[in-house]
Amino acid sequence: MQLDKLVTFYKALGDPTRVRILAILANGPLHGQALAGKLGVTPPTITHHMAKLREAGIVYERRDKNTIYFYLHEANMKRQSQAILNVLERAKVGSEEGLFAQAEENNDQRRAQMAAEHLHVIKSFFTPDGKLKQIPSQRKKKLIVFEYMVRGLKHGRKYKEQEINDYIRQFHEDYATIRREFVMNHYMYREDGIYELNPEEMWAKAEDLR
Amino acid sequence: MQLDKLVTFYKALGDPTRVRILAILANGPLHGQALAGKLGVTPPTITHHMAKLREAGIVYERRDKNTIYFYLHEANMKRQSQAILNVLERAKVGSEEGLFAQAEENNDQRRAQMAAEHLHVIKSFFTPDGKLKQIPSQRKKKLIVFEYMVRGLKHGRKYKEQEINDYIRQFHEDYATIRREFVMNHYMYREDGIYELNPEEMWAKAEDLR
């Protein structure tokens, strides 16, 4: 995972001394002694901070005689500043867009079209913060929406009814109706008040939708 | 200074558990117990992390009965992700704006006007990432630009021609012309191929420009 890289980057920016260093370097490269002077800290402190900034890809350095000049790596800064946004974007409908991009790459026309269609339905039925606006009345769209919702549940795990209700409520207030639909369409089965995800082969499939 | 706010924001993102929380919230709001479950940590740990994320303006929450749902604050995320870039941008021409503000505070009309004029010239001749678009042909503007560039050099230090070239290249490709101009306008002097900054009293002054 590139989680580490991302955390390293943000950690590097999460210290006032380092931010001040960067503000100084924004005016042009400078060497350690000068930085230490401007900031009122000792040279070892600068060495310490520069190691972190370098590790995060925020600065690079060039040696000139005995003196090492530190440079802001602006391109990296710009790119990495976006990093968290990209991660969240991918995590988001992520499963959807991921599927779409993947199918497209594989040149798999049929699946790409399906993924595109799903993506479209999901985007139109969910608000930007993940709420289901309304339960689709068209069966085809309804199933797309349900399949999307059910993805947040884990295979093999047993859920109490209360848990399922809570889970569904993150999307929509009418958890009772939706919970019932989950069972009717074979996304889940219920036994003694305990719910569990069915294997995907049992879910309502694209074939049903024609 | 808003340095604090910025550091708080980056610190909040500088922890793997918190990034994972955000990735989950990107799929839609969720409550503490569920987060604790998905991440395999205890509820107090979630409380702790949520406090940091809230303080940084990255999430907000809504209560529903006993359950508190956490929401990603996407607009804030986007805005604050740019923050460091803005700070560096301001720090850059920054010395200019600082001078201007300072002169204004001192109610020093003449200097404030000069600083404002310099600031304007610099903003119009440099790109946002610090490149000189072109060498001004108007002598007055040219000197403002040179004085700005030369600020990154240190008084008393001796530079080899190669060093000066490298330094100038951070602003503009035509280092030869600019290096020559530096000498012609008394910003630097040259002896045996070694360059050094002249004292400021020798630089082309505002008086010359009338």
Added chain:
DNA sequence: CATCTAATTAGAAATCAATCTAATTAGATA
């Protein structure tokens, strides 16, 4: 009102981080 659940607080343990002083290394140069 008794009880349930979710969340928070308090407090402790362990780890990590920032900074300093003192000692050392590594180039450059007289």
Added chain:
DNA sequence: TATCTAATTAGATTGATTTCTAATTAGATG
């Protein structure tokens, strides 16, 4: 080679941070 300066390493100190358990608070509900 002796010496200078810049940078780094080592090691100590102090302070923050993460995470846990146990206890507590605060709504909701039978």
